[in-house]
Amino acid sequence: MKLVFTPNPKYIHKALVVAHEGGILDRVEFERSVPFDEDTSIWRFNPLGKVPCLITDDGAPLFGGLVICEYLDSLSTTGKSVFPTGHARWPALRQAMLGEGMFDATTNMRVEGWRPESERHADYMLRERRKVINALDMMEREAAQFADAPFHIGHICMAGGISYLELRNPIQEHDMVSGDATFDWRAGRAGLAAWYDKAVSRPSLAYRYEHAVSKS
Numbered sequence: 254m255k256l257v258f259t260p261n262p263k264y265i266h267k268a269l270v271v272a273h274e275g276g277i278l279d280r281v282e283f284e285r286s287v288p289f290d291e292d293t294s295i296w297r298f299n300p301l302g303k304v305p306c307l308i309t310d311d312g313a314p315l316f317g318g319l320v321i322c323e324y325l326d327s328l329s330t331t332g333k334s335v336f337p338t339g340h341a342r343w344p345a346l347r348q349a350m351l352g353e354g355m356f357d358a359t360t361n362m363r364v365e366g367w368r369p370e371s372e373r374h375a376d377y378m379l380r381e382r383r384k385v386i387n388a389l390d391m392m393e394r395e396a397a398q399f400a401d402a403p404f405h406i407g408h409i410c411m412a413g414g415i416s417y418l419e420l421r422n423p424i425q426e427h428d429m430v431s432g433d434a435t436f437d438w439r440a441g442r443a444g445l446a447a448w449y450d451k452a453v454s455r456p457s458l459a460y461r462y463e464h465a466v467s468k469s
C-alpha cells in the first residue's frame with residue numbers, strides 16, 4: 254500500500270505513528286505530494302485534494318486521516334490497537350478530533366496568511382486562531398487524565414497537532430492579538446507541556462521517519 258502525504262520529519266504524522274504502533278511500517282510505500290503546489294499530484298489520488306491519502310493494495314484510495322489511521326490499525330500485527338472499544342472509544346475519538354481540529358485550524362490560518370495582507374480575511378483568521386487556543390485550553394484542562402488511558406489515537410492526534418504548532422506558529426507570525434508576538438502554546442499550560450514532553454519519548458512518536466521522506 255502507498256501513503257500519499259507531505260513528509261516533514263519535524264512533525265508527528267499520525268498515520269506513520271499508527272503504522273509503527275501496529276508493526277506494519279515496512280508494508281507502506283511513500284509518495285510525496287504537496288496539495289497546495291500548483292502542479293500537485295494529489296488530484297490523481299484524492300478527489301478532495303487533501304493529504305494524507307492511502308492507496309490500499311487493491312488500488313482503492315482511502316482519505317480522511319482518521320479513516321486511514323483506523324485502516325492501518327486494523328492491519329496491526331502486534332495484537333494491540335490504538336482505537337479503544339466500548340466506552341473508552343468516545344473520549345479517545347473526541348481527543349483525536351480535538352488534535353485534528355487544532356491542526357486544521359492552524360493550517361487554515363496559515364493558508365489564509367499566504368494572501369497579500371490587504372486581501373486577508375482577518376475575521377476568518379481570528380476565528381481559526383480562537384479554535385487553536387480553545388483546543389489547547391481544553392487539552393490543558395484534561396491533561397492530568399491523559400496518562401490514565403492506554404496510549405490511543407487521541408494521544409497521537411493531540412501530539413501531532415501540537416507538534417505542527419511547534420513547527421509552524423501562525424499565531425505568532427500574524428500577531429493579531431496583543432501578546433501574540435511571543436505566543437508559545439506552553440505558556441500557562443504546564444500540565445499539557447509536561448504530558449507532551451513525556452509522550453514524545455514513546456518509540457512511535459520519537460522514531461525519525463527519515464526513510465519515509467527519502468523514499469518519497
Ligand SMILES: N[C@@H](CCC(=O)N[C@@H](CS)C(=O)NCC(=O)O)C(=O)O
Pocket residue numbers: 288289301302303304305316317318319353356357360
Ligand atoms: N485532518 C485532516 C487534514 C487533511 C488536510 O486538510 N490536509 C491539508 C494538509 S496541508 C491539505 O491537504 N489541505 C489541502 C486542501 O485543504 O485543499 C486529515 O487528516 O484528513
